[in-house]
Amino acid sequence: MNQVTPKDFVLSNEHPHAVNIPSSLVNYIGDNCPMSPNALRLVYGLIFYGQARGAGVNETIRSLGSMLSDYAEIRCVHLSNVVGTPGIRDNRWIRQAVEDLSGSPLFDHISIDGTTKLRVKLANPVFNALPSTEKARKNSIFVRLSPPDMMFRSAYRIRANILMWHCANRKWPMFKLPNVAANSPSEAVAAKRRKLAIELPSHSNEDKLLRERQRRTLLGIKPWVQCRAGWLTSIEELSRDHALSFLVMPVFDPWTDRVIRVDVKIEHRLTQWGPEKLYCGDASVRGIYEITPKGRTSLSRDEWRQKSGQTKIF
Structure with missing residues (x-):
């Protein structure tokens, strides 16, 4: 992906197959999809495939789930044309995704016929994760995702893309890293x-x-010490690719002194962080990282406190 400079900074996802997906569905997939780049690519690829055929998200999920008595068949080549590696006709990633998704609560059935056809039936809870009424749809938050968001070998990077698009356009964008184990x-x-x-x-x-x-x-639920490198590397790549700056803030339990969650704040020229809001002084936050397009810096508690008045990350 080409690097973006602050001068031409934009926050839009204008790929021709980009889809507005309800955040309730994105969250359900995130809670139940294996931490596998191929599995994530396949699950979201089904939605992009439906979009390419002119179907909305609701219609796609229904057609691949509750409306089926058995399962739907999709030619692997058609799915790869939408969400496969450009210029490479290779369906091995689909076979690996099927293996990774075996036993996943996202599917009542998933298999591959030889090398040519994918057979799927989505589980009912996937459909139930969609907004069910007109009022719910009007009040829903949507995440705009596209096939290029899935084209990475790291599941951390794909999840980081999804989290970024989920909140980056807000005034005070912030998210929690998923699958960080708070206990044994x-x-x-x-x-x-x-x-x-x-x-x-x-x-x-x-x-x-x-x-x-x-x-x-x-x-892929792991303690922070085991997943830290994967998340930090992915967020550094995001920072360079989209001209965004991040604060990665591990939160420690005061009794066990273990990381129980990791909060991430995004800063760019359109955010509206105020003094003592971006660099807040919470005593439970330690081991903080600043990540900008120029690189990564770790902060001590003293350095963190000295920056409390800043509204930008630098």
């Missing part, structure tokens, strides 16, 4: 048990712990 699998199972206020047999606990570990492996 055993702690997550124990917390759920306490919330339900029930005592489970030991074998049931073991089953739930196994399922939680499998879920985290599928979705």
Whole structure:
């Protein structure tokens, strides 16, 4: 992707196959799609494929799900023409995506017939993630995405693209990095048990712990120390490609001293961050990174506090 300078800075996604997708659907896909670049490309590729054929998002999701008694068949070459690597007729990425999506709650059925046909049936919860009434559609937030947003070998970069388009046009754009583990699998199972206020047999606990570990492996849920490099590299690329600046702010639990979430703020010449709003003084925020088109800088707590009056990242 060509680099953009602040002089010609724009925030629009004008690709001919760009689609406005309800944020409720984007969020549902994000919560349930494996952390795999091919899986993400295929799931969103189905939406882009529907758009290329003149169908809206709702019609595409319905045609590939609730309206089917069995499954829909799509020629792999047609899907690759929309969201494949330009100039390369190779469907191996589709086969890998099908493997990665095996067992995903996004699909009731997904398989590939030889090398030519993709067979899919979307699960009902995917359709249920769409706004269901005219009022809900009017009040919905939409994320405009296009095939080039999926053309990366890193799932972190694809997710970063989606998060950026989700909020970059707001006055105070900010998002939370997904799939950063706030606790261990055993702690997550124990917390759920306490919330339900029930005592489970030991074998049931073991089953739930196994399922939680499998879920985290599928979705790429990891502690910040294990996923930090992937996210930071992807955000650096975003910064260069779109002339955006970012603050990456890990938030620590005061009792365990572990990162429980990572907040990210976006700054560009159209944002309206005020003093002590961009560089806020929250004591739980440590290990902060400034990322601009020029590169990445880590900040100490003292440097963070000294910048509290700034409304730009530099």
